[in-house]
Amino acid sequence: xxxxxxxxxxxxxxxxxxxxxxxxxxxxxxxxxxxxxxxxxxxxxxxxxxxxxxxxxxxxxxxxxxxxxxxxxxxxxxxxxxxxxxxxxxxxxxxxxxxxxxxxxxxxxxxxxxxxxxxxxxxxxxxxxxxxxxxxxxxxxxxxxxxxxxxxxxxxxxxxxxxxxxxxxxxxxxxxxxxxxxxxxxxxxxxxxxxxxxxxxxxxxxxxxxxxxxxxxxxxxxxxxxxxxxxxxxxxxxxxxxxxxxxxxxxxxxxxxxxxxxxxxxxxxxxxxxxxxxxxx
Amino acid sequence: xxxxxxxxxxxxxxxxxxxxxxxxxxxxxxxxxxxxxxxxxxxxxxxxxxxxxxxxxxxxxxxxxxxxxxxxxxxxxxxxxxxxxxxxxxxxxxxxxxxxxxxxxxxxxxxxxxxxxxxxxxxxxxxxxxxxxxxxxxxxxxxxxxxxxxxxxxxxxxxxxxxxxxxxxxxxxxxxxxxxxxxxxxxxxxxxxxxxxxxxxxxxxxxxxxxxxxxxxxxxxxxxxxxxxxxxxxxxxxxxxxxxxxxx
Ligand SMILES: Nc1ncnc2c1ncn2[C@@H]1O[C@H](COP(=O)(O)OP(=O)(O)OP(=O)(O)O)[C@@H](O)[C@H]1O
Ligand SMILES: [Mg+2]
Numbered sequence: 190x191x192x193x194x195x196x197x198x199x200x201x202x203x204x205x206x207x208x209x210x211x212x213x214x215x216x217x218x219x220x221x222x223x224x225x226x227x228x229x230x231x232x233x234x235x236x237x238x239x240x241x242x243x244x245x246x247x248x249x250x251x252x253x254x255x256x257x258x259x260x261x262x263x264x265x266x267x268x269x270x271x272x273x274x275x276x277x278x279x280x281x282x283x284x285x286x287x288x289x290x291x292x293x294x295x296x297x298x299x300x301x302x303x304x305x306x307x308x309x310x311x312x313x314x315x316x317x318x319x320x321x322x323x324x325x326x327x328x329x330x331x332x333x334x335x336x337x338x339x340x341x342x343x344x345x346x347x348x349x350x351x352x353x354x355x356x357x358x359x360x361x362x363x364x365x366x367x368x369x370x371x372x373x374x375x376x377x378x379x380x381x382x383x384x385x386x387x388x389x390x391x392x393x394x395x396x397x398x399x400x401x402x403x404x405x406x407x408x409x410x411x412x413x414x415x416x417x418x419x420x421x422x423x424x425x426x427x428x429x430x431x432x433x434x435x436x437x438x439x440x441x442x443x444x445x446x447x448x449x450x451x452x453x454x455x456x457x458x459x460x461x462x463x464x465x466x467x468x469x470x
Numbered sequence: 471x472x473x474x475x476x477x478x479x480x481x482x483x484x485x486x487x488x489x490x491x492x493x494x495x496x497x498x499x500x501x502x503x504x505x506x507x508x509x510x511x512x513x514x515x516x517x518x519x520x521x522x523x524x525x526x527x528x529x530x531x532x533x534x535x536x537x538x539x540x541x542x543x544x545x546x547x548x549x550x551x552x553x554x555x556x557x558x559x560x561x562x563x564x565x566x567x568x569x570x571x572x573x574x575x576x577x578x579x580x581x582x583x584x585x586x587x588x589x590x591x592x593x594x595x596x597x598x599x600x601x602x603x604x605x606x607x608x609x610x611x612x613x614x615x616x617x618x619x620x621x622x623x624x625x626x627x628x629x630x631x632x633x634x635x636x637x638x639x640x641x642x643x644x645x646x647x648x649x650x651x652x653x654x655x656x657x658x659x660x661x662x663x664x665x666x667x668x669x670x671x672x673x674x675x676x677x678x679x680x681x682x683x684x685x686x687x688x689x690x691x692x693x694x695x696x697x698x699x700x701x702x703x704x705x706x707x708x709x710x711x712x713x714x715x716x717x718x
Contacts, residue, residue: 372526373563373622377577377629378553380545387576392567 215453222446235430235439242426243447249344249422250409256348257408258401261355266385268360279356286353292414294350299342299418302349307334343415351408358400362393398466402459406452413448423447475502476538477633477664478523483532485518485688492518494688496532500633503662507675507696510685511711516668519685520635523666524555537632553581556626560638562618564610570597570621571606574628582629589628596624600654616647623654634658636667670715672700684708 225232267279286294314329337345366389374384394401416425423444431440478500485493492515500506508516521527523534525541525548534541536551565573574593578584584592597603600620602613610618619639626634636655640648652674659665659678669675675682675696682699684692684707692699692708703709 367563369559369561369563370565373557373559373565374577375549376524376526376552376555376557377625378549378551378581379577380549383580387580388565392565395567 215449218449219446222442225442231436231439232443235427235436235443238430239423239427239440239443239447242421242423245340245420246409246412246422246424247451249340249347249415249420250405250412253344253347253351253412254405254408256344257351257355260348260352262359264352264356265359265363268356269363283353283356286350291350291411292417295343295346295414295417298346298349299339303337303342303345304334307332307337339418340420343412343418343420346418347408347412347415351404351411354404355401358397358404359393362397362400363389365396366392395466399459399463402455402462406455406459409451409455410448476500477502477504477536478666479533479535480519480523481533483519483522483534484530485515485522485527486530492688493522493529493532496688496690498683498690498693500664500666502664504680505659505663505665505667505678507679507682508666508668508685509670509675509682509711509715510691514685515688516685517637518688520557520637520666520668523633523635524552524557526552526557549581553577553629554632556623556629556631556634558619558622558626558634558636558639560642562610562615562622562642564618564622564625566610569607569609570602570613570624573610573621574625577625578628592628593624596628597621599627599657600624601650614647615643616650619643619647619651620654623651623658627658631663633664633666636665636669638668638670640669640671672715676700684711686711 226236264279264282267275268283270276270279289297310332311330314326314332316326317323318326318330363385370388370392371381371384374388375381379387412422413424416422416428419425421429427440427444431437434440476499478498480496480498483493483496484491494515496515496519498506498519508519510516518527522529522532523536525534536555539547539551541548541551564570565576568576571590571593574596575584575586575589578589578592579586582589594603594606597606600623602617602620605613605617605621610621613621623634623639639655640651643651648671652671655665655667655674656678667674667679679696681693682696683690684699684703684705686707692703692705694704699708700712703712
């Protein structure tokens with residue numbers, strides 16, 4: 190009978206639904222965190238101890254991400270390459286990495302892969318020496334496992350692992366570009382590589398920027414796994430703190446808030462970027 | 471170079487996609503400066519023939535020569551030959567991340583090694599030639615279909631091609647834009663460009679074409695002057711096809 194009432198009712202409930210309660214929850218958690226860090230000595234102490242790991246966490250993530258981008262681009266190109274060797278090698282790489290838990294991969298790459306690599310470099314050095322290139326040969330054969338720090342190995346392991354994930358993103362991005370683009374480039378006399386570089390990749394990368402950003406956020410979180418190599422990132426430092434003081438609550442609240450701060454800020458940046466990109470379409 | 475110089479020679483060209491026999495022995499010679507119009511039903515192999523001319527599609531067997539140069543397997547040589555053969559697509563295929571001007575300069579810089587300034591100067595000349603210099607800084611999404619196709623033509627022309635291939639350049643356009651593209655093509659024909667044009671625009675064929683090919687089932691069924699093909703086709707298949715397109 191009266192139409193206006195249910196409509197306005199619906200409006201009111203719509204408004205309740207429209208509020209991002211989850212975001213409000215996040216804000217509350219941050220407010221609470223700021224409060225305890227400002228007022229509680231235990232938490233201040235934990236914060237001051239654990240913050241020495243921030244630099245390692247950020248450095249490890251950033252460097253590993255840059256290497257993962259290069260590796261991922263290469264393997265992504267390999268996945269769509271007509272060169273059978275390159276194609277299959279890339280596929281094998283991606284499947285191997287995706288089939289093994291990340292924690293195991295990190296142990297494996299750092300503790301088995303790197304020593305194998307060192308043995309390989311040494312053998313190459315010996316061989317170079319025997320064929321008369323003693324100057325390079327001797328430096329290579331002199332390489333020891335110590336030349337690779339655990340921090341370096343952690344970065345190496347994360348790069349290889351995430352390279353495979355990013356490869357799939359790059360592949361999907363390239364395949365999202367219509368085949369007419371490659372044909373137009375080739376018909377103008379550009380080579381496959383030139384067309385890829387000047388025509389396909391700029392469009393593909395732009396399409397996958399949000400996905401790449403999200404994987405960076407994921408990598409920051411997964412960088413905590415390198416604590417198993419005793420790399421002093423915030424996870425490892427908080428474990429050390431908890432172990433020596435038995436203040437588990439302070440240690441893990443602090444480190445959680447640190448990760449949350451980094452990832453929430455990064456995720457918001459990715460969202461802003463996504464919106465900008467969509468506007469330009 | 472004499473008038474009767476062979477620009478395109480196609481010999482015994484076959485192209486099979488697995489079980490689909492797109493081309494079944496095409497032979498064709500196009501003299502310098504000639505305009506060839508290709509017609510035929512859908513799936514008759516028109517696009518495939520065009521794409522085999524610059525080896526965008528590698529033939530299953532058969533040979534192609536462009537201006538006396540044999541198209542082999544070597545990528546470098548193929549790239550060099552492709553740069554001399556402009557190609558215009560039904561769906562334009564402009565590069566959407568580049569402005570109209572950049573669309574016309576990119577291959578000049580990458581393939582011809584021209585400086586930015588030189589490439590832009592040539593690009594502007596070509597954009598003037600196709601009648602849209604004012605759109606130089608526009609992105610393809612902000613251009614009408616007709617404008618996009620004219621940029622695509624300018625993009626090919628900037629490479630100083632010896633041959634221009636057109637694959638149904640107006641069939642994705644709204645009627646009011648067809649003329650602006652055909653006018654550019656007519657000018658090109660008048661200037662003596664060697665052209666192979668897949669199109670069902672009979673007006674263009676009558677006023678610009680030196681020869682018309684009718685293709686069916688991967689073969690050139692009839693090859694004659696526009697007047698003879700449209701007025702007294704010899705083959706039954708040609709007659710049937712013409713009666714169908716004339717109804718529309
Ligand atoms: N890349 C491809 N893979 C498989 N089959 C193809 C491919 N390209 C063309 N064909 C097939 O080859 C045959 C000839 O196609 P083509 O595109 O040359 O015909 P067309 O005369 O240009 O037709 P239309 O008028 O529809 O453009 C068709 O049967 C088509 O399906
Ligand atoms: Mg076609």
